[in-house]
Amino acid sequence: MIFPDMTSTAPLKSQLVDQFARGISYLRLSVTDRCDLRCAYCMPEKMTFLPRKDVLSLEELHDMALGFIARGITKIRLTGGEPLVRRDMMELVTALGRKLGDGLEELTMTTNATRLAEFAEGIAAAGIRRINVSLDTLDREKFTRLARRDSLPQVLEGIAAAKAAGLAVKINTVALKGINEDEIPDLIAWAHGQHFDITLIEVMPLGDVEEDRFDHYLPLGAVQERLENQWTLTPSDHRTGGPARYFNVVGSTGRETGGRLGLITPLTNNFCEGCNRIRVTATGQLFACLGGNEQVDLRAAMRSDDPEKALDEGLDIAMKIKPARHHFAIDERGQSPALARHMSMTGG
Ligand code: SAM
Ligand code: SF4
Numbered sequence: 306m307i308f309p310d311m312t313s314t315a316p317l318k319s320q321l322v323d324q325f326a327r328g329i330s331y332l333r334l335s336v337t338d339r340c341d342l343r344c345a346y347c348m349p350e351k352m353t354f355l356p357r358k359d360v361l362s363l364e365e366l367h368d369m370a371l372g373f374i375a376r377g378i379t380k381i382r383l384t385g386g387e388p389l390v391r392r393d394m395m396e397l398v399t400a401l402g403r404k405l406g407d408g409l410e411e412l413t414m415t416t417n418a419t420r421l422a423e424f425a426e427g428i429a430a431a432g433i434r435r436i437n438v439s440l441d442t443l444d445r446e447k448f449t450r451l452a453r454r455d456s457l458p459q460v461l462e463g464i465a466a467a468k469a470a471g472l473a474v475k476i477n478t479v480a481l482k483g484i485n486e487d488e489i490p491d492l493i494a495w496a497h498g499q500h501f502d503i504t505l506i507e508v509m510p511l512g513d514v515e516e517d518r519f520d521h522y523l524p525l526g527a528v529q530e531r532l533e534n535q536w537t538l539t540p541s542d543h544r545t546g547g548p549a550r551y552f553n554v555v556g557s558t559g560r561e562t563g564g565r566l567g568l569i570t571p572l573t574n575n576f577c578e579g580c581n582r583i584r585v586t587a588t589g590q591l592f593a594c595l596g597g598n599e600q601v602d603l604r605a606a607m608r609s610d611d612p613e614k615a616l617d618e619g620l621d622i623a624m625k626i627k628p629a630r631h632h633f634a635i636d637e638r639g640q641s642p643a644l645a646r647h648m649s650m651t652g653g
Pocket of ligand 1: 346386387415417479507
């Protein structure tokens with residue numbers, strides 16, 4: 306273990322509150338831009354990954370996370386790229402797990418699950434209770450076309466291992482017109498049958514991915530209408546601190562399918578008012594908004610002579626520049642400019 310065994314935290318510094326009086330308590334931390342899949346909506350087949358020297362070291366990620374916790378961040382989601390392809394990932398998970406109950410309330414992860422079978426037990430042992438797994442189809446051929454890798458068996462094995470390790474699994478599914486739209490009810494029934502929640506996500510215009518994104522954009526309003534022919538969707542009070550609206554799914558016999566359905570609709574429904582989050586890329590760029598370009602270079606801060614002070618100053622700047630709302634849009638001809646960076650850079 307490279308990190309000292311820290312058992313106490315420095316006194317809490319001033320909390321992060323942005324110019325619109327939104328308290329910021331949730332950090333999404335991308336630990337790598339690399340991935341073992343190539344989901345067609347996320348990145349091109351010939352993705353150019355960042356030089357390793359540009360990516361934060363394990364110590365930098367760890368110290369930066371502690372700096373965020375000292376400023377009142379209580380929830381950290383580790384993401385990527387694929388977090389579990391980073392070689393030293395479990396060291397970071399274990400070290401941050403030690404901060405649970407000591408400033409940090411929740412540590413979570415978003416993964417494609419290809420390597421989850423190997424790591425699920427360690428993840429649970431580190432104190433992670435919930436993970437999000439991205440899964441857009443249960444059809445092996447379709448998975449291979451969409452993710453450009455034949456990895457569905459490993460993914461399902463990973464999900465089973467997570468369940469066996471006692472992790473609460475939430476499935477995230479990007480709704481894609483002409484690709485998985487007909488399969489969405491089956492995916493929901495499967496997830497609920499496994500006692501997993503499932504959230505549907507609208508595809509967002511992030512980065513060049515070789516395909517006309519508008520071709521596959523599927524507004525969730527239409528999906529919801531179709532689902533309501535089959536089930537009764539009752540709005541739920543459930544909240545996870547994220548932008549999803551939740552529904553309880555009740556079948557025609559009155560029996561619930563057993564789980565919740567979340568809908569994340571960044572394009573058709575603005576969720577910015579209650580935003581409590583910031584994101585940091587694997588190179589230490591803090592993005593104040595997933596859908597904007599307002600950023601602060603925290604790598605420079607972490608590599609400066611006084612990282613602690615520079616990080617605090619960077620966070621103060623972030624609070625001043627966080628925009629009121631995102632600027633995503635896909636117009637009818639799909640002509641709105643996509644943000645240049647991929648989701649694998651900012652983390653989902
Ligand atoms: N590799 C991990 C995974 O797939 O779960 C973590 C990173 S991935 C970038 C996080 C989430 O972003 C995934 O659920 C993925 O489906 C979603 N995502 C990627 N590109 C997207 C896009 N353009 N629009 C909407 N969601 C996207
Ligand atoms: Fe990789 Fe996740 Fe992007 Fe798919 S969505 S290519 S698994 S980073």
